[in-house]
Amino acid sequence: MTDVRVRFAPSPTGPLHMGGVRTALYNKLFAMAHGGTFILRIEDTDQGRFVEGAEAYIEEALAWCGLTPDEGVRSGGDCGPYRQSERTSLYRDAIAQLLERGWAYEAFDTPDELDALRKAAEPEVWQYDASTRGTLKNSLTLGAEEVAALKAQGAPCVVRFKTPETATDIQLVDAIRGEVTFQSNILDDKVLMKADGLPTYHLANVVDDHHMRISHVIRGEEWLPSAPLHVLLYRAFGWEHPVFAHLPLILKPTGNGKLSKRDGDAGGFPVFPIDWHDPTSGDTWPGYREQGYTPEAFVNMLLMLGWNPGDERELFSLQEAAQTFSLDRVVKSGARFNPDKAHWFQAQHLRGAGPQAHVMPLQAVMASRGVNWDQAQCLAVLDMMLERVTFLTDIANTSWLVAAPAQFDAKLVRKKWKDDTSRLLKDLASELQRLDIFSSDAVEACFTAFLEARELGFGQVLLPFRIALTGEGGGPSMFDFSAFLGQEATLSRLADGLAAIEAIRSQTEGS
């Protein structure tokens, strides 16, 4: 096999969304699996839709996901420049070649004129194609002098592809879908070069893929309809076309259609890998990174949305995935995105990495909230909490970890408190006060002895103890948590908690 070279070619018209990230992922994985090269090419030929910051966003998002390109604007490489706006001479040469060989022609029809034609034809669909081009203003119908005159006047001019008049089948073998056939006569004469002198996607794409020696074009299904045009273009140039693989789309979790950026709002999930600050509206769109997802979890979730290894494994690192990834195991149908499953992947990756792995990140998260825990404290908290949370931020949001509870679950208090409960906890407090070493084991031993001496069950004292210290009925081992708080804080929380709870109880009785 020739060298595998694949590219991800987004256009900097806005933030990359998760569908785009998945396309990049599959490209990267395919390159990794074959010892190939993953290229990032910026398709910035539409100056009208250019968005400031979008290119930087793309690079940063890919980097966060671990999908760093081997070649690209930042990474460099032999086939640069990697921005299409910097490759215009290549496209001009290509156009000259096509014009010379009769595969393209110049057209002078204005957008308004074409719009009018389309309007007039309604409800039929009007196309600029082999059947209509003979009646329009182009270098095929106009004389050479007239064309020259128009150009001399500076009349706007585009170059269109001259689709073959004779209807033939255009067949291509898609690596995911198998054989796909199109009738050539349904194709229209696509604009290859716009009036501003910049190429359209079709031209730039084919020219760059050829010059960058791309072996496999792995892209979204939305490109399948233009694949026959691309095949024709390769033929016109006399180039061999790469292998095509059209990926299924990611669909909305509910309702119809492909996932779009507005869906996140309604569904309460991010659509973008990292936060996007829209420079024109000033809006911020949430990203998976800022939601607390680890890149490994995010990428794993994306991986399984349209691909599977053929066995029952679901949890993969990038390297593991690269070892089994293949295009023929990509699913053909669109995949509805499921936020619940994204959650599950995150929880799996969080726990799978173990407490130690999250010490520094947790320390940073806490610091950003004004809580300065040392590494030992972070580790202790992770040991207690990792299996109870999905995100590290869930820990930061657990307020009783940092401060005595401001709220107590009144219903729970009413249910669990007997008349002697507070008395018991006060007795327990004096026992705890006597401890010289306040470790988890020591607290547990003290507790057990306390219960045995009074012939009490765990539930009668432990749950009230928990409620007094956390305000809630669930959470980690109270022995661990007491040790984490330390003797002084434990006792003061207990005393304050009891006071607050007594207030609740007397209120309840009074009403």
Next chain:
RNA sequence: GGCCCGUUCGUCUAGGGGUUAGGACGCCAGGUUUUCAUCCUGGUAGCAGGGGUUCAAAUCCCCUACGGGCUACCA
């Protein structure tokens, strides 16, 4: 409208002529746990419909329906 792609539990999917149609998420139940969560065990639920081909069809073919994409001087 036209062209192209697709359709297995609610969702992601395995299965490609003979399977009790498998797994995962979710949900429900039980167990473990001082509690919650984790974990374990079990349950729930599916081949879009109709015609063929075949001894035999989720699987191959055709039609229909439905879903999706494209149909710009956007990518």
